[in-house]
Amino acid sequence: MFTCRKTYADIPFAHRQHLHDGHxxxxxxxxxTFHLTFACxxxxxxxxxxxxxxxxxxxxxxxxxxxxxxxxxxxxxxREQLVAAAPELFKLHLVESCSSEGLARHLHHVFDPLxxxxxxxxxxxxxxxxxxxxxxxxxxxxxx
Numbered sequence: 156m157f158t159c160r161k162t163y164a165d166i167p168f169a170h171r172q173h174l175h176d177g178h179x180x181x182x183x184x185x186x187x188t189f190h191l192t193f194a195c196x197x198x199x200x201x202x203x204x205x206x207x208x209x210x211x212x213x214x215x216x217x218x219x220x221x222x223x224x225x226x227x228x229x230x231x232x233x234r235e236q237l238v239a240a241a242p243e244l245f246k247l248h249l250v251e252s253c254s255s256e257g258l259a260r261h262l263h264h265v266f267d268p269l270x271x272x273x274x275x276x277x278x279x280x281x282x283x284x285x286x287x288x289x290x291x292x293x294x295x296x297x298x299x
Contacts, residue, residue, distance in 0.1 A: 170253040192282035255293035
């Protein structure tokens with residue numbers, strides 16, 4: 156199996172971990188970095204796992220859904236009230252868990268089908284690492 160890694164850095168968005176018993180329960184922002192690890196059994200004729208120049212669809216998804224967004228858990232009890240206060244101020248993206256770990260899993264679930272579609276099933280995503288402000292990181296990994 157071959158692997159390669161692509162990094163998307165400095166993606167600004169906010170989140171709120173409503174189940175946290177500390178300051179993370181407040182809406183706050185970070186600059187996020189995503190490391191995506193791709194895998195395949197057979198390289199392209201050019202010798203690539205994936206052609207980095209042809210991953211624009213991943214960057215477009217990030218820009219549309221996460222860049223300057225507010226990411227909340229779908230079950231956040233304050234979600235409706237928060238957004239209703241000023242809906243024009245929110246680019247909302249809902250996830251199961253907006254922790255770094257939850258975001259890594261969410262991104263894998265979104266990106267892996269896209270990668271498989273764009274490579275006709277030849278390549279897939281084996282790992283997503285989410286880095287919060289270059290200080291903390293979490294990884295979601297699947298077996299090949």
